[in-house]
Amino acid sequence: MRRSSGPVIEVESLADFDRRIMRARSLAGWHLQSVDVSQRSAELAQVPVAGALFLGCTFAEGDEESVRARGGIVFPTIPDVPLDTYRGRLYTAGDLYDTAAYPDSLDARVYGWSQQPENTDTTLARALHDHAMDDALGEWVQGRSLVGVMGGHALARNTPAYAGAARLGQLLGARHTVATGGGPGAMEAANLGAWLAGTPEADLDAALALLGRVPDFRPDVGAWVGAAFAVRERWPAGGESLGIPTWHYGHEPPNAFPTAIAKYFRNATREAILLEICRSGIVFLPGAAGTVQEIFQDACENYYADADSVAPMVLVGVDHWTRELPAWPLLQALAAEREMGEHVHLVDSLDEAAAIIG
Template sequence: MEIHDRQQLASQLASGSLAHVVVQGLDLSDVDLSHVEVAGAVLLGCRLRDSVAVELLARGALLFPALPQLPYNPYRPRLYHAAELMSGYRRGEHESYARTLDQRIYQHYVASRRKRPPAVLDTLAQRLHDHAIDDALADFLGRGEARKVIAIMGGHAMRRGEAAYADVARIARAVARRDAHYLMTSGGGPGAMEATHLGAWLAGAPDNALDEALALLAPAPDLAHTGWLDAAFEVRERWPDCAADSLGIPTWFYGHEPPNVFATHIAKYFSNSLREDGLLGIATHGVIYAPGSAGTIQEVFMDAAQNHYGTFELVSPMIFYGVKYWTETKPVYPLLENLARGKQYADLLFISDDVDEIVARLVEHPPVPYSGQAPRPIGS
């Protein structure tokens, strides 16, 4: 059992036992634990009086101490939200972005990477943080009825105002409207990723809201424009209460790019490899590939390997938006067709320029159980 807030804690304390319970990131300095069973309890980054900490250790609890002088909580019990990461930003003051929590964490991360060798405490804190995000993400995805996670992957260079940006937003909006259990997700950055969350953000708005939002965003087409963040906040304020849940999974590895503010939940990692593998792993109801470069193409073949070998015991749709791009400009699709020949996922490949065709293909082709022999450990 995990406890993340004071209400949960009070309920558990009423039972008289924290035995084998994990308590994450709470201030316990005013909590009387003297008559509570604590053998096997795990306290992650909880604030305790020194004398109480000594007593709890003697009674069989396991304590992970808070780590000093960090701009982030390595034991955080929940995902991020845009308002938290962007705290410190002031509209109309582009330079204030440097004071946001997101950028303060990024600058700390950059400084830690420059050390040779890296400081053990820094790398330990980053890994503890990413483990906490993994745990919070599992809690989020496991809440209520099962979510049907769909990812849209694509380049950060896709500009607001481009037809492809609008189409990606329309795809995401249409999918989010089809079924409340669909959860749109992306790498959480700008470009095609932002378009994904814009579409989900406007899922509950009138049909004309998306065109109006696109018009508001277009004058600040990319990160180089000082109004990029302000335009996004203007859209959020114009349509504040119509968003379908969506999940952005960005990384401070590419922390010079701010997380887009249309994702309702943000699982931000330090490790890019954990983030990429995890994003593709949870997107069991399919991945849509918008035009992108090396990073997107790498993700195509990571996803293909998961389908090819039944890594998650499911085979999921791989859908490509942009026929000319994926067959001529970056001819990945013909290679993938060849790779998939004779495999289950050959039937789940699809390519189109049409928004409605892509949405229909996705919702009409749910994942199927992997029928091959999944890799087994030697000797099993």
């Protein structure tokens, strides 16, 4: 259990409930989130519940009515929703890929459900779920130095660019917590590198060779993610990293290498949060429209930030960002004579990028 600011007490597991109830005189201010209290009828009956909030909790027969009658507020589970809308913790890869066959997995089931015509129940369920992700992510990032790695989703595993992104993730992961959009391509590569942070480069080379046998998630997501889990099994002591994918791009499966996954329905929310939490800087690898959008969304935050809040922006690929997609000249023009000016960088080397982040 954790106490947030003010009188609210968030209870997110039965163990939390059991520890707290032993000395509780009232449940006023408690927010119970997806807790199964069906075996705690006696405990619920012995204390006042007025002012308590029960979000998606499971009760024994008659207890929900009793709680309501005594002033507790109960938000029931929304029917026919394949996920916990009041979830109190981030996902793991095992949570999303909970079956061997990808079409039967939680990730695929939720994406399929999200494609149905919207109604009040579905929009409410998505909003409640994304709010729960906000809450869980806000707790998870505390005390961590997060560095973002942004880049294209289409990068195949058997390419030099993928290997470079993985090496960058390995370098950054030795001193920081790597955060990505949680999808395939460069995002997966950076999370892979963070998983193998602190291991010899030879281990990364071996992992890349294993993954290269299934270079893309098309046409078989199951084989693609299966190769990732094989790497995880061979090197089980993975370094931590974060992925923030979205079901908005459900055709792009989440990669299996982040140790924590905050998956959202709303892509705009997910993108803004990813940029916001990377307070130790962001490295932008060569990409297309999505990466360009992220560059200038981050630039806007830094443009208006005070000196203590500006985070480094490192663009990798001089030719890419000056000739193919000339974002660098505009970024330089924006940064001129602003606090962010000394914090924007253009390099050709991944080692240079890692050194700038520090």
